[in-house]
Amino acid sequence: MDKPISTNSVKHRQSAHDKLELSADTMVNLASAVFNATQESIVVTERNGTIVAVNPAFSAITGFSAAEIVGKSMRTLQSGRQGRAFYREMWDQVSRSGYWQGEIWNRRKNGEAYPALLTISSVPSGLGQPTYYVGISADLSRIKRSELKLDRLAHHDELTGLPNRRLLKARLDQALARAVREGETGAVVFVDLDRFKLVNDSLGHSAGDELLTLVAKRLRNGLRAGDFLARFGGDEFIVLLEQTSGERAASVAAHLINRLGEPFVLSTGDEIFSGASVGISLFPRDGTSSEEVLQHADAALYQAKSAGRSTYRHYSSDLTRHANIRLALDSQLRRALSRNELVLNYQPLVTLADRRVFGVEALIRWNDPSRGVIPPAEFLPVAEETGLIVAIGNWVLDEACTQMQAWQSQGLALSRVAVNISARQFRHPEFAASVARALRRAGLAGEHLELEITEGTLMDHDATTLATLEALKALGVRLAVDDFGTGYSSLAYLKKLPVDTLKIDRSFVTDIGTDPASAAIATAIIGLGRCLGLEVLAEGIQSESQHAALLAGGCALGQGHLFARPVAPDAVPGLPGLRRRRAAQGGTRRVPACEACPAPE
């Protein structure tokens, strides 16, 4: 039977404790079990550092069995990574306080050093003198490894293994502070691939990834060991040069452009010519914050791209002014679009033999309430750059098709309206769909619409542009190559692409009477058109002599101030040379193919 509860609670607790107290034997057994089972390594040494006992975890971590290590000195485990002073301090503290804890590098039996979190305690003997030391330690190498991995992931780009934007920013901040303090110059060299998008779009993302990896390697090998290279994002790479000069940065840029101009061969066997453009900004001259320096290198890169790619440009403060103007223009232009300030004028297209108007070209103008009429050359480049051109281009298509349909129903003998298409607009995946929509909304047949595309846009084609061309052909839309002769046409492609008209660029027409080379080019284009069964139209005819020379050379169609300037839509029905449909049919006969040449495909 239980004893009655005593009023003396102390006594009661005491008796409970007595019940839990373990026998000396049990304690020894338990300590031994803990010693053997724990995951931490335990070493017991004498005062002089001679090892007297180790547990199985110690053997698992270090590779030394108990038999191998007992009797040896603790020095056997030293990695050599810490100097004497470290150990002296450690033992001083142990003898003073009986305790030390810290990180230490030890050595495994195979010679590998590893980090450990070590706690040393002294075990006092009965006389108050420490007899044994017990070292308990945990192997930190796995934790360290994941710490390192985490750091790598946070600061490096997974694909190329290069430092990422975050690490670049940290390094640039340091470099900037140093350059200011030491009165030195540093440079940010901003590298951007010229044709990466084309590779990605035509060969797929894995080809794009492989190209980026090859580019990263080639860049790294083209730099000195101390130069810092990072992937900024997409196909953009940044080289950070310290203690440098504008000249050295320029020569690094030229060298990298050369290297990236060489072809890359992918594992699929595809050979790729990527090319690169580079923008350079110097610090602290061009900026005192990393954001500013990077932004200015980007502005310089933009200049390099506009200058025709595969080249480099230094930043100059004019560029910022330029960029600000661009930005302001972009927002004004967005407003202009929503406030209907954009208008189309139409310039007649005529048959040279009888000056009959058979069609018109739609040309955009910006009717700004305060600045008056602004020509397209002043705002389209910005729209192209910001992407607003797609919305503007769609508006032009809608407007021109609707207007053309109205003229058709008035019975005007206009067989086509020509609409200029920008490169970016043409490459937009929805382009063919927006042409189809514009025709449908206006109720206009596709054959009455001719799209003018520049040579460069047409030649720089890939699978998407070919699909677009096919979709346009299916709509019955005509295709003209604008400013022909100024780009880099491949005649072989010209034969394959579904082109209907070549427009001889104004520059050749202007000089036709004075410059034999221009005359020869115009004649060659006319001949080419005849061979391929294409119409040829000469742009910018201003004088009777130009008109006569073109007629004599066999050119059937033209356009220019000699016949008419671009006019507002309501002036079109009254144009001299434009007849009503019943009086004459449109003059868009195909030029008969040249008998000496093969028929077009």
Ligand code: C2E
């Ligand atoms: P373009 O397509 O080559 O258009 C012909 C340009 O030459 C027009 O300039 C026209 O006014 C001008 N022109 C025509 N005949 C003569 C002449 O006898 N002498 C001279 N000196 N010039 C003549 P505009 O209207 O300033 O357009 C310039 C360029 O802007 C166009 O060149 C075209 O590339 C682009 N553009 C115009 N409207 C649009 C549009 O709606 N969308 C797109 N994407 N581009 C457009």
Ligand code: MG
């Ligand atoms: Mg044009």
Ligand code: MG
């Ligand atoms: Mg033109």
